Structure formats: structure tokens, C-alpha cells
Amino acid sequence: MxxxxxxxxxxxxxxxxxxxxxxxxxxxxxxxxxxxxxxxxxxxxxxxxxxxxxxxxxxxxxxxxxxxxxxxxxxxxxxxxxxxxxxxxxxxxxxxxxxxxxxxxxxxxxxxxxxxxxxxxxxxxxxxxxxxxxxxxxxxRMRKSPGEVAALREAGEAIDGVHRLVPGLLRAGRTEREVGRDIAEAILASGHATVDFVIVASGPNGASPHHDVSDRVIQAGEPVVVDIGGQLHNGYCSDSTRTYSVGEPPADFAAYYEVLRRAQEAACLAVRPGVSCESIDAAARDVIAEAGYGEHFIHRTGHGIGIETHEEPYIVAGNGEPMEAGFAFSVEPGIYLAGRHGARIEDIVVCTESGGERLNNTPRDLVIV
The missing domain is CATH 3.40.350.10 (Creatinase/prolidase N-terminal domain)
Structure with missing residues (x-):
């Protein structure tokens, strides 16, 4: 390219x-x-x-x-x-x-x-x-060309490679900052020109969607939200979130994580030309609300991505803009229980003539390390 x-x-x-x-x-x-x-x-x-x-x-x-x-x-x-x-x-x-x-x-x-x-x-x-x-x-800018989609696909593959390394970096006794430092090094080693953000949110920090890293020590049995991204040398960005657990997680967490997984799947399957941006948000939000967690999904379902990590279109209630082939955006519902833990699953998706194509392909099931 x-x-x-x-x-x-x-x-x-x-x-x-x-x-x-x-x-x-x-x-x-x-x-x-x-x-x-x-x-x-x-x-x-x-x-x-x-x-x-x-x-x-x-x-x-x-x-x-x-x-x-x-x-x-x-x-x-x-x-x-x-x-x-x-x-x-x-x-x-x-x-x-x-x-x-x-x-x-x-x-x-x-x-x-x-x-x-x-x-x-x-x-x-x-x-x-x-x-x-x-x-x-x-x-x-919203309508990505085939070349731009190829660049975003390359970025998605690069950040997927970093997520595959994360289970080897997470363990009880390490701080979020220590894990984050290793992840940042891996992002650069994967071919990114810059590290735009590294979120390592353990235990109660997982309930803060834009937590960064801290000196908090990761404990056994805790979920950890890892949201990472950067920019390739060609200017196009990556962004992907996976949630891990250091040992067996609490039973209530495992229950709502499965709800979240179904919600993210529903939103990805809803992507096709002609549907509104807000309908994709609703596809995820309805699953979460029906399971009783609606008040704990506190942000939009997604944002466009290209040469900026956040750009149009925004996947949010009130945005009736119809999807078109070439739109590229995140699908990242989350559930956050303040003071306890949280979870998020995020893929970059491109709208094609036949539906949505995910550009991130690491497992979406809860990874227990």
C-alpha cells in the first residue's frame, strides 16, 4: 500500500x-x-x-x-x-x-x-x-476508500497481535502501570508509529471506561479491561478492547460478561447499508437493558475511526444517519458496576455492501489467565 x-x-x-x-x-x-x-x-x-x-x-x-x-x-x-x-x-x-x-x-x-x-x-x-x-x-472522511479500509485492516491485525501477548503479561502482583509499560512496548514493536493510549483497568478501576493505568496491584480473581490503540506510520489508527480475568472471576461478573458478549455480537450483526447509526447502538443497548444492566452501560456504542481514533460517524442514540459502505467505526458496549468491576468488548467494524466486516479477530470470550 x-x-x-x-x-x-x-x-x-x-x-x-x-x-x-x-x-x-x-x-x-x-x-x-x-x-x-x-x-x-x-x-x-x-x-x-x-x-x-x-x-x-x-x-x-x-x-x-x-x-x-x-x-x-x-x-x-x-x-x-x-x-x-x-x-x-x-x-x-x-x-x-x-x-x-x-x-x-x-x-x-x-x-x-x-x-x-x-x-x-x-x-x-x-x-x-x-x-x-x-x-x-x-x-x-466518513466514506473510507478501499485503500483506507486496507490500512485499517492492517492496524487491526497489528493490535490483535498485541492482545495475543496480553495474557502473558497479566498476573497477580503486577501493577497496572507495569503491564501498561509492556503493552506500550509491544504496540511499537507491532509496527505502530505511536502509542495513542493504553488502558489497564483492574478490579474496581474496570468500572471507569477511560481509566488509564495506575500503581494499583492486580489481585487474583480480578477482571482486567485492556483497551489499547495507536497510529501506524501511514496515519491510520487501531483501537481494540478485550477483558481478561486473572484467575476465576466473581460469579456475578461472569454472568454479565456473557450478556455483554451477546450485546456486542448483536450490534455487529446489525451493521449493513441503510440502517441508522442509532439502530446499531440500540441493538447492543437493548440486550443489556433486557438483562437488567441498562443503567450500567454509560456511553455510546461506538465512534468512527480513520486518521483519528475518534471521528464521525458516532454510533449513538439520536444519530439517524444511514450506514453506507465504507463507514468504519468501533462497536464497544460496556457494563460497569461502580466500585466493583467492569467489562468492555471492542472491535473495529467496516460496513460493506453485504454487512459488517470485523477488523479485530481475537477471541471475544472471557480470557482467564
Whole structure:
């Protein structure tokens, strides 16, 4: 898989067309996922302005500090035929961009643009209404191309390999932090460029969905929630959760874990084109509620994934957006008993024309180590 598969030259034209259709005069994309999605350039977020300017009716160009010009020209953005506008230390890049944009009335700013940049653009373009570039890019970013699906599949296989190592790392007497350190090393060794998160949540910590790691010592007979992910060198992300038990778990835990397993299975089976995002959430939530644990499922069923771990579409009540082939997202219901323990099962799923394809394939039954 090459950068042209993930960041095709045609994408820039599609973004320009979407910008015009949305009634914007230009998109202003500073370092972050929006810039990388459109150009392939993983620019460093610095106080010096780097900005891809995509006018609706003129040629796009990349504003770069002169000292960053070699890096920009060496990136996949070089294939786009862009003009690179290098600015010097004594110049005001915002003023340069404003002069080229002329009387722009409405611009889209990268969703992750620093406030210092958005405020400077407001200062030099006082007449321009500012909106989020995500309003334009969401439709494109949600629909993964075959190349993007292949990249997510590669990420899923890599993180699955890490989960296969976890039973050998978990044992009574180790701290969450010690286990987490070993997992982080394994994530990098699996081919990831970065470790985005490592959750090792033992015993009562398992009831906190976004627990990190702590110095708590893992005890015999305790469930442990392990939620891990990172970003491959190509920019695409992994995210998978499995729940383990160090020895035989409490009887009540084993009972609701089976409910959770059925709920996650039901949600994955519900994926197909045309169904709403909220119906997939309901497929998991209904199983859990019918078993009497509804109040203990305290978050949405899933989130989109791509060059960000969390992006659209969100699998949550109230989101009536219909599924389309190419949507990629997590299916991760959980049950959390505060002060006692918790469990979560998470796979990345891609909607295909024939249903859902899971990109994580390690066992979903409770693993007792």
C-alpha cells in the first residue's frame, strides 16, 4: 500500500468541489488530521503557520515557514502540484494569505486549528464568517476508500497481535502501570508509529471506561479491561478492547460478561447499508437493558475511526444517519458496576455492501489467565 492509495491526488479536487458546494470561499487547513487527510502531509504543529489554503474557485496552495519547506516538499503533498508559498521570519503569513484570499466572505477552519491561528485569521479577514472545515470534510472522511479500509485492516491485525501477548503479561502482583509499560512496548514493536493510549483497568478501576493505568496491584480473581490503540506510520489508527480475568472471576461478573458478549455480537450483526447509526447502538443497548444492566452501560456504542481514533460517524442514540459502505467505526458496549468491576468488548467494524466486516479477530470470550 502506497501513499497514493491513502492520499490520492483526486482528493484535493473533491475537497475543492465540496467547498464550493457548501458555499465557502476557502478552507484553511493547519497541521492536524484535516490537513493530513487532504494532502498526506503530517506537518508539525508549531507557532509558525503552516496552512493548506483550498479556495473554492482558484488554485490551492500551501503556506509554509521557509525552514519547513524541505519537509513539506518531501511529503505526499508534493504529488498534488501545489504551489508552496514559503514565508520568512520577518513576514506575516496571515496577512499574505488574507491578501491572496481577497474579499472572502466565508471560510472553513480546520477542526483542530489552534485558537491563536483562528483568532489571527479573524483579525486579518474581519469580514469573513468562520465555520468548521469538518462541515465540508465529514462526508468525505466518513466514506473510507478501499485503500483506507486496507490500512485499517492492517492496524487491526497489528493490535490483535498485541492482545495475543496480553495474557502473558497479566498476573497477580503486577501493577497496572507495569503491564501498561509492556503493552506500550509491544504496540511499537507491532509496527505502530505511536502509542495513542493504553488502558489497564483492574478490579474496581474496570468500572471507569477511560481509566488509564495506575500503581494499583492486580489481585487474583480480578477482571482486567485492556483497551489499547495507536497510529501506524501511514496515519491510520487501531483501537481494540478485550477483558481478561486473572484467575476465576466473581460469579456475578461472569454472568454479565456473557450478556455483554451477546450485546456486542448483536450490534455487529446489525451493521449493513441503510440502517441508522442509532439502530446499531440500540441493538447492543437493548440486550443489556433486557438483562437488567441498562443503567450500567454509560456511553455510546461506538465512534468512527480513520486518521483519528475518534471521528464521525458516532454510533449513538439520536444519530439517524444511514450506514453506507465504507463507514468504519468501533462497536464497544460496556457494563460497569461502580466500585466493583467492569467489562468492555471492542472491535473495529467496516460496513460493506453485504454487512459488517470485523477488523479485530481475537477471541471475544472471557480470557482467564
Amino acid at each position: 502506497t501513499s497514493s492509495d491513502l492520499y490520492p491526488v483526486s482528493r484535493l479536487a473533491a475537497v475543492q468541489e465540496a467547498t464550493a458546494k457548501a458555499g465557502l470561499d476557502a478552507l484553511l487547513l493547519t497541521p492536524g488530521p484535516d490537513l493530513r487527510y487532504v494532502s498526506g502531509y503530517d506537518a508539525k504543529p508549531l507557532e509558525r503557520l503552516t496552512c493548506l489554503v483550498v479556495p473554492a474557485a482558484a488554485e490551492p496552495y500551501m503556506m509554509v515557514p521557509r525552514l519547513e519547506l524541505p519537509a513539506a516538499q518531501a511529503s505526499p503533498a508534493r504529488r498534488l502540484g501545489l504551489e508552496f508559498v514559503a514565508w520568512d521570519e520577518t513576514e506575516d503569513p496571515y496577512a499574505i494569505a488574507a491578501a491572496r484570499l481577497g474579499g472572502a466572505a466565508k471560510v472553513g477552519l480546520a477542526d483542530r486549528m489552534w485558537a491563536m491561528s483562528s483568532l489571527r485569521f479573524r483579525e486579518v479577514l474581519p469580514q469573513a464568517e468562520q465555520v468548521l472545515a469538518g462541515s465540508v470534510l465529514r462526508e468525505l
